[in-house]
Amino acid sequence: xxxxxxxxxxGKVVExxxxxxxxxxxxxxxxxxxxxxxxxxxxxxxxxxxxxxxxRVLIDGREGFASAGSLNPDVVEQTLAEARDNAEYSxxxxxxxxxxxxxxxxxxxxxxxPGVDATPTEDKIAIALQLEERVRAAxxxxxxxxxxxxxxxxxAFALASTTGIEATNLGTSASAMIQPLxxxxxxxxxxxxxxxxxxxxxLDLDLIVDRAVSRTVDLLGATxxxxxxxxxxxxxxxxxxxxxxxxxxxxxxxVLKGRSPFAxxxxxxxxxxxxxxxxxxxxxxxxxxxxxxxxxxxxxxVPLVTDGVLEGFFxxxxxxxxxxxxxxxxxxxxxxxxxxxxxHALAVRPDSGDLEEFIAGVDLGVLVFSLDGLHSGVNxxxxxxxxxxSGRMIRNGEVAEPINECTVAxxxxxxxxxxxxxxxxxxxxxxxVSTPSLVIGGVALSGA
Amino acid sequence: xTSVDPLLETDLVxxxxxxxxxxxxxxxxxxxxxxxxSSALLDDGRIESLSSDRDRGVGIRVVAGQSTxxxxxxxxxxxxxxxxxxxxxxxARGPGDGATRTVxxxxxxxxxxxxxxxxxxxxxxxxxxxxxxxxxxEAARATDAAISQVSARYGDNRRRILxxxxxxxxxxxxxxxxxxxxxxxxxxxxxLQTGYETIGLSIGFELFDRYDVExxxxxxxxxxxxxxxxxxxxxxxxxxxxxxxxxGVLFHEACGHGLEADLVRxxxxxxxxxxxxxxxxxxVTLVDDGTMDDEWGRFTIDxxxxxxxxxxxxxxxxxxxxxWDGLRxxxxxxxxxxxxxxxxxxxxxxxxxxxxxxxxxxSDPDDIIAGVDHGVYVAKLGGGQVNTASGDFTFGMVxxxxxxxxxxxxxxxxxxxxxxxxxxxLDIEAVGNDFAMxxxxxxxxxxxxxxxxxxxxxxxxKALTIGGTAS
Numbered sequence: 001x002x003x004x005x006x007x008x009x010x011g012k013v014v015e016x017x018x019x020x021x022x023x024x025x026x027x028x029x030x031x032x033x034x035x036x037x038x039x040x041x042x043x044x045x046x047x048x049x050x051x052x053x054x055x056r057v058l059i060d061g062r063e064g065f066a067s068a069g070s071l072n073p074d075v076v077e078q079t080l081a082e083a084r085d086n087a088e089y090s091x092x093x094x095x096x097x098x099x100x101x102x103x104x105x106x107x108x109x110x111x112x113x114p115g116v117d118a119t120p121t122e123d124k125i126a127i128a129l130q131l132e133e134r135v136r137a138a139x140x141x142x143x144x145x146x147x148x149x150x151x152x153x154x155x156a157f158a159l160a161s162t163t164g165i166e167a168t169n170l171g172t173s174a175s176a177m178i179q180p181l182x183x184x185x186x187x188x189x190x191x192x193x194x195x196x197x198x199x200x201x202x203l204d205l206d207l208i209v210d211r212a213v214s215r216t217v218d219l220l221g222a223t224x225x226x227x228x229x230x231x232x233x234x235x236x237x238x239x240x241x242x243x244x245x246x247x248x249x250x251x252x253x254x255v256l257k258g259r260s261p262f263a264x265x266x267x268x269x270x271x272x273x274x275x276x277x278x279x280x281x282x283x284x285x286x287x288x289x290x291x292x293x294x295x296x297x298x299x300x301x302v303p304l305v306t307d308g309v310l311e312g313f314f315x316x317x318x319x320x321x322x323x324x325x326x327x328x329x330x331x332x333x334x335x336x337x338x339x340x341x342x343x344h345a346l347a348v349r350p351d352s353g354d355l356e357e358f359i360a361g362v363d364l365g366v367l368v369f370s371l372d373g374l375h376s377g378v379n380x381x382x383x384x385x386x387x388x389x390s391g392r393m394i395r396n397g398e399v400a401e402p403i404n405e406c407t408v409a410x411x412x413x414x415x416x417x418x419x420x421x422x423x424x425x426x427x428x429x430x431x432x433v434s435t436p437s438l439v440i441g442g443v444a445l446s447g448a
Numbered sequence: 449x450t451s452v453d454p455l456l457e458t459d460l461v462x463x464x465x466x467x468x469x470x471x472x473x474x475x476x477x478x479x480x481x482x483x484x485x486s487s488a489l490l491d492d493g494r495i496e497s498l499s500s501d502r503d504r505g506v507g508i509r510v511v512a513g514q515s516t517x518x519x520x521x522x523x524x525x526x527x528x529x530x531x532x533x534x535x536x537x538x539x540a541r542g543p544g545d546g547a548t549r550t551v552x553x554x555x556x557x558x559x560x561x562x563x564x565x566x567x568x569x570x571x572x573x574x575x576x577x578x579x580x581x582x583x584x585x586e587a588a589r590a591t592d593a594a595i596s597q598v599s600a601r602y603g604d605n606r607r608r609i610l611x612x613x614x615x616x617x618x619x620x621x622x623x624x625x626x627x628x629x630x631x632x633x634x635x636x637x638x639x640l641q642t643g644y645e646t647i648g649l650s651i652g653f654e655l656f657d658r659y660d661v662e663x664x665x666x667x668x669x670x671x672x673x674x675x676x677x678x679x680x681x682x683x684x685x686x687x688x689x690x691x692x693x694x695x696g697v698l699f700h701e702a703c704g705h706g707l708e709a710d711l712v713r714x715x716x717x718x719x720x721x722x723x724x725x726x727x728x729x730x731x732v733t734l735v736d737d738g739t740m741d742d743e744w745g746r747f748t749i750d751x752x753x754x755x756x757x758x759x760x761x762x763x764x765x766x767x768x769x770x771x772w773d774g775l776r777x778x779x780x781x782x783x784x785x786x787x788x789x790x791x792x793x794x795x796x797x798x799x800x801x802x803x804x805x806x807x808x809x810x811s812d813p814d815d816i817i818a819g820v821d822h823g824v825y826v827a828k829l830g831g832g833q834v835n836t837a838s839g840d841f842t843f844g845m846v847x848x849x850x851x852x853x854x855x856x857x858x859x860x861x862x863x864x865x866x867x868x869x870x871x872x873x874l875d876i877e878a879v880g881n882d883f884a885m886x887x888x889x890x891x892x893x894x895x896x897x898x899x900x901x902x903x904x905x906x907x908x909x910k911a912l913t914i915g916g917t918a919s
Binding site for chain 1: 575794863870894
């Protein structure tokens with residue numbers, strides 16, 4: 001189904017609103033392909049089509065939501081009835097409600113590319129097979145591949161509401177990944193390389209292969225390091241992870257509900273003066289770019305930290321009304337979930353230097369390959385940060401021995417203040433984050 | 449055995465399987481699913497919203513040689529199912545055995561042995577569910593003035609499945625789960641701290657006859673309050689005593705994933721080729737049991753139609769067997785262990801855990817703590833993660849205390865515990881004679897989440913690395 005057909009379905013439900021009701025309907029249709037290869041053969045090939053509807057109803061400020069994985073007329077009917085029934089049991093809030101158009105003009109950004117539909121199935125399979133072949137051939141120490149995969153999708157989305165909002169979107173995406181294995185005594189090291197783009201022709205297979213192979217073989221012989229205080233050197237992928245965790249605590253919802261360690265700190269220096277970041281979905285170079293947010297408002301740049309000073313928070317329409325600032329166009333959602341404030345396209349302002357220069361400037365540090373256990377090791381309320389790590393030690397400006405089975409610990413608050421360098425090597429990552437490399441000083445490394 | 453209406457008529461299933469097989473595949477399967485979920489959320493002192501979700505569909509899998517083709521649809525008409533069967537058959541790329549075959553279930557209807565659900569959540573007034581949330585909120589806030597924020601969530605789901613395949617399997621299951629969780633924030637001079645508690649079982653609304661939501665809320669509140677007084681976690685390698693219940697996460701990560709046959713086969717597990725060997729301390733007997741009454745990871749049949757099974761994985765430290773799904777078992781010429789599970793009809797099944805637990809031992813839990821001079825006692829663990837290839841795992845401490853001279857002393861802040869699975873199993877020096885199941889969990893693997901349970905008695909590991917900031 002195309003976005004206009006979805007919008008027609010959504011619009012028909014919206015028309016059913018009673019005088020005391022607000023209704024918002026999201027519909028989506030996704031077609032996707034995924035291929036996994038193993039040992040030079042196609043292990044599985046999936047072709048999939050997903051339909052979804054989500055209906056949000058507010059009756060006198062009380063909110064109910066219902067969703068379903070089908071757009072059949074009887075299912076749509078039941079979903080509306082269920083959302084209305086749910087609204088009867090929630091409690092009213094003067095700030096609750098669907099978004100109202102706020103006059104901000106949406107930037108036209110096309111998220112659709114022809115390649116997903118134009119590429120023959122056999123060529124898509126060949127991408128995964130080729131990745132496996134190239135990784136196996138790249139280095140004698142690669143002993144196997146756990147998974148090589150290619151996936152793509154075409155997604156259509158439409159949103160309509162009783163406040164007159166109508167937004168549609170048609171986007172494509174493609175990704176490829178590989179996990180090589182290298183035997184290492186009685187254990188193995190596993191690496192990971194991936195890339196994502198709007199068009200399969202824009203996938204950088206060289207990058208995937210290089211990264212996957214180096215991240216595997218460069219860990220061979222890794223041992224547990226001694227505990228120490230170290231500088232962390234983070235390439236753009238890992239910088240994105242750390243800054244992403246911090247940015248998540250700047251959600252208007254967390255702030256209003258007393259769950260952000262940065263709640264009362266607007267206007268204060270919360271980070272190194274080198275640090276500036278914002279959410280900028282209007283930058284077409286970012287893979288997180290979008291013209292509309294999950295409530296149909298125009299996406300816009302949202303400054304968060306400038307020269308180390310906290311500028312503000314990101315909001316959806318509810319948290320924007322309640323905090324008095326208005327929505328920042330930051331609602332994120334799938335058709336089957338309620339919208340809430342989120343980050344679309346986090347962007348860190350580049351400064352100077354690159355990874356090589358950073359390594360050369362560190363006396364005792366870790367060049368980080370992976371940070372593990374983020375979901376259990378980072379507490380976004382208290383800010384406590386303690387995660388598993390692997391990588392290479394840096395000694396006197398040189399990359400030294402591989403390490404694993406260790407943790408790095410600090411707090412999210414400290415990490416921002418301890419940023420010592422921000423690179424000029426801005427990278428637009430497939431996750432939608434755009435960031436250069438970073439150095440963070442004074443982090444506790446726990447090992448033996 | 450309860451008779452319920454099957455999701456698809458048997459003769460329709462036969463026709464769809466015939467289409468799936470008509471390119472000469474080795475195996476074909478129809479998996480139909482109908483899931484109803486409902487939830488209610490209280491946050492910031494108010495019932496914020498109630499949500500419901502309905503999802504029905506069919507996934508069709510066709511295996512030819514080593515290659516699997518898969519397609520799914522939410523269009524349950526004969527036309528929709530046949531189209532999906534054709535897509536799956538075309539997608540299976542390996543050389544099948546070329547034989548054409550038909551599937552005939554005769555006059556059978558699938559048997560569905562549903563768990564005994566006493567009170568269907570769908571029959572309970574939504575106002576009653578909302579009332580539980582408000583009770584929990586009030587109880588948590590009444591615990592102490594420092595409790596500055598409370599959220600509580602109620603959720604239930606009913607999942608009906610039907611599995612039919614070209615080996616003649618025709619079976620169904622009717623699974624229900626009910627969940628309640630409370631999260632508290634405490635504010636003090638040291639900043640904000642959090643405490644969570646969750647209960648969940650594969651039963652209906654009778655969950656609340658067994659558990660008191662107010663008590664649950666007070667427990668979550670006390671956990672947050674305790675941490676306001678906590679000092680930074682130590683940094684380095686220390687003996688660790690893990691309390692009963694949530695420590696099951698240790699085994700789930702330290703060896704459970706490494707015993708999944710799909711990872712073993714690909715050389716992505718440190719336990720490959722080690723059946724019959726001593727892989728753990730002789731105190732360790734580890735079981736994965738999909739039959740455990742009422743537990744979160746329980747079911748009657750797995751998502752490939754195989755009956756849930758109790759499987760001893762490690763006995764007295766010796767590796768007995770891996771966990772298997774149908775595809776891997778087929779390749780090895782053995783039977784599945786009932787561990788073939790999938791997130792939904794949109795996903796291919798793979799090897800997954802169910803309820804994984806360490807059998808109780810002989811030691812008195814107090815004696816285990818008394819035997820540690822300087823170490824950490826973990827009362828509750830959060831989630832974890834493992835690299836099955838290297839065996840390195842991490843998991844988070846969400847309630848922990850120092851042990852000094854055999855006594856529990858000050859609480860410590862959240863931090864990560866890490867270790868290496870094969871080493872940690874050998875380093876288990878004491879196993880208590882107590883036992884508890886932990887909180888209901890969702891295990892993620894290759895992008896799919898499934899409900900799992902785990903449990904342990906009190907146990908002591910000689911050395912784990914604690915990822916704190918205090919030297």
